[in-house]
Amino acid sequence: MSSARLPPESLDAIEAEAWALIEAGGRSFRAPFHAATLGTISEDGPNLRTVILRGADGPTRRIWCHTDIRSPKIAELRTDPRIGWTLYDEPSRLQFRAWGVAVIHHGDEVAQQRWQATVLNSRRIYHAVAAPSSISAVATGGLPPELDDARWTQEFSERGAANFVALETVITRLEALYLHHAGHRRASFRYDANGTRTAADWLIP
Secondary structure (H helix, E strand, O other), X not given: OOOOOOOOOOHHHXXXXXXXXXXXXXXXXXXXXXXXEEEEEEOOEEEEEEEEOOEEEOOOOEEEEEEEOOOHHHHHHHHOOEEEEEEEEOOOOEEEEEEEXXXXXXXXXXXXXXXXXXXHHHHHHHHOOOOOOOOOOOOOOOOOHHHHOOOOOHHHHHHHHHHEEEEEEEEEEEEEEEOOXXXXXXXXXXXXXXXXXXXXXXXXX
């Protein structure tokens, strides 16, 4: 059932609501915007996939997800660090799009802190026997057999830390789109590298 609503009246209020909702999506799997579409630039053109939002910080204009160092997206971002996000909530008919520059944290203090905060079950994917997107002769989850037995413990899970990446996006542009039968509303915000807002505009939806 739709719970679409008209947006706040001011650009400041829309921006504040947008970041509050994105931050909430990074904190809880029950919140809207917990799953998002992440876009990178590959040799074949735009490359889109769904990721889990693992954190966001409105004051510094940062959005986070986690990935595997062997993932094709890492090679793509090392070639071209530009990155895009789309977050959409069907019940509220509210969409956020964000653009920015990726920062790859692998083996550094930031990655270590986020790895330690990652729950045991979420660590499994970093034990895949081959890189994500590798071709396989059979249908498989890619995990070694030992992850299905009693050896899967917190201590054993530490082996996956070598493949873990905390992927940070420094947001330089954010758009909010409110879909409503009484009239859509769309707003755009731009930021410098320090997270300071440099522009705020209404856009034609």
